Amino acid sequence: MSTLGQRLDEATRGLPAPLAVVDLDALDANATDLVRRACGVPIRVASKSVRVRHVLDAMLARPGFAGVMAFSLREALWLVEQGVTDVLVGYPTVDTGALHDLAADERAARAITLMVDDVAQVVIAQRAAGPGAHPLRVCLDVDASLRLDLGPLSTHIGVRRSPVHTPQQAADLARALADRDGIDVRGVMFYEAQVAGLPDSGPLIRAAKRASVADLARRRSRVVDAVHQVLGRQLELVNSGGSGSIESSAADPVVTEVTAGSGLFVPTLFDGYRAFAPRPAAFFGLDVVRVPAPGYATAFGGGYVASGPSSRSRLPRPVEPHGLALTSREGAGEVQTPLRGSGADKLDVGDRVWFRHAKAGEVMERFDAVHLVRGTVVERTVPTYRGDGRTFG
Structure with a gap:
């Protein structure tokens, strides 16, 4: 069975990143x-x-x-x-x-x-x-x-x-x-x-x-x-x-x-609840643009930090492929996001990395469209509030 990352990769192949999807x-x-x-x-x-x-x-x-x-x-x-x-x-x-x-x-x-x-x-x-x-x-x-x-x-x-x-x-x-x-x-x-x-x-x-x-x-x-x-x-x-x-x-x-x-x-801030089993449904994808050293890879964009107290809990989290983490020195960057860990050695320039945001709706302010994915197919691409020309926050 294909992993989440493989499904999203296949569904969005040919679509430019950064991009947002909903499973x-x-x-x-x-x-x-x-x-x-x-x-x-x-x-x-x-x-x-x-x-x-x-x-x-x-x-x-x-x-x-x-x-x-x-x-x-x-x-x-x-x-x-x-x-x-x-x-x-x-x-x-x-x-x-x-x-x-x-x-x-x-x-x-x-x-x-x-x-x-x-x-x-x-x-x-x-x-x-x-x-x-x-x-x-x-x-x-x-x-x-x-x-x-x-x-x-x-x-x-x-x-x-x-x-x-x-x-x-x-x-x-x-x-x-x-x-x-x-x-x-x-x-x-x-x-x-x-x-x-x-x-x-x-x-x-x-x-x-x-x-x-x-x-x-x-x-x-x-x-x-x-x-x-x-x-x-x-x-x-x-x-x-x-x-x-x-x-x-x-x-x-x-x-x-x-x-x-x-x-x-179900953003990352909701992972620790006992009341329900989290099923993450919203993701954003970034493309690897360089591999600066063994154990490191750099993705384009990604500085989508959530509101609230300034802490690591508000940073986006790389989830696919596994074995990736933000670096403590740079975190999620405005133009580039360095990643480190065992998963970085498996990444090549042009590969896609999938992230989850810390809060649910805020990430949609960063995109004018979101791709609705079922299985390995984009069923529909629809505008976000921003894509509708509406920003209210």
């Missing part, structure tokens, strides 16, 4: 597994982790997936133009031009829900919208981090995201927004980054994740109930989770939907 068999298997893990709870696709409109459309056409979580309001407006009917913007925005366009477009205003955690964000949105605007739909972003009150050793585990943490804070924000004309509070969102985005790399981390899941299971229902009491009606959406925490979020009866994106492509 459709792995993508399909990952999508099926996400639906299984969600146990009937609809999955909202995180576009930030995909950034290929064709793949987003393909996921939305599958049973078990419903709606998109966008990372930009301008992106959300564009997706609605392309026919997406349900877009939750995952982050607050103060883009007054995009807010004006949203409020002026009845179809967009019905399809898009803004994320807020501060009245000031809504004040900006309403000023941008102007008089006679269509109502704006909003979702409250509730901080899902774990806060341990240990006296002088009190600690915060998770990202510093929303200032809204307690049921009372959520109720106060809901009340302030409900009193404003033209604002429709649709629901609440909880993103537990310290669970969904943190690999199971050790006993302390696993213990922190268990404690966070237990805390959130208690607090999430209290927040939902507090907001419900203020609004006097049930919430339309309670969003939670990510690719690494689908099971715990979907198990909570108050959750109406979960979000996943990275679990489709």
Whole structure:
């Protein structure tokens, strides 16, 4: 049986590198597994982790997936133009031009829900919208981090995201927004980054994740109930989770939907999870342009470093052929990427090396097209967001 590298080599022979590919068999298997893990709870696709409109459309056409979580309001407006009917913007925005366009477009205003955690964000949105605007739909972003009150050793585990943490804070924000004309509070969102985005790399981390899941299971229902009491009606959406925490979020009866994106492509940051078996689906290929010394080979391009803390975990990883590693002195280079290891002695000028990125969607910003491979055949070549002339980050 041919190796992954051999399959990708055969499928892309004659195509110029650097190039990006998605293995459709792995993508399909990952999508099926996400639906299984969600146990009937609809999955909202995180576009930030995909950034290929064709793949987003393909996921939305599958049973078990419903709606998109966008990372930009301008992106959300564009997706609605392309026919997406349900877009939750995952982050607050103060883009007054995009807010004006949203409020002026009845179809967009019905399809898009803004994320807020501060009245000031809504004040900006309403000023941008102007008089006679269509109502704006909003979702409250509730901080899902774990806060341990240990006296002088009190600690915060998770990202510093929303200032809204307690049921009372959520109720106060809901009340302030409900009193404003033209604002429709649709629901609440909880993103537990310290669970969904943190690999199971050790006993302390696993213990922190268990404690966070237990805390959130208690607090999430209290927040939902507090907001419900203020609004006097049930919430339309309670969003939670990510690719690494689908099971715990979907198990909570108050959750109406979960979000996943990275679990489709499975970048290297998701290799250490126990919740699911990683099936890498997205790769990029570089061509060897020189062999400077025994045990070394140099590929053209490759400086696709992921966002986040500056560490080796954010660097791309050579995976095919085996026995290759980045050099500590140069890492992944803007124009050239030196490789070393036992696999380098088997490489000749013109050979292709396949890499995985540390984060799922970011690598697609580097390419204007992605080749969709099944077996040893490119079934289709489709534009990325960049290829569609759209950059939102």
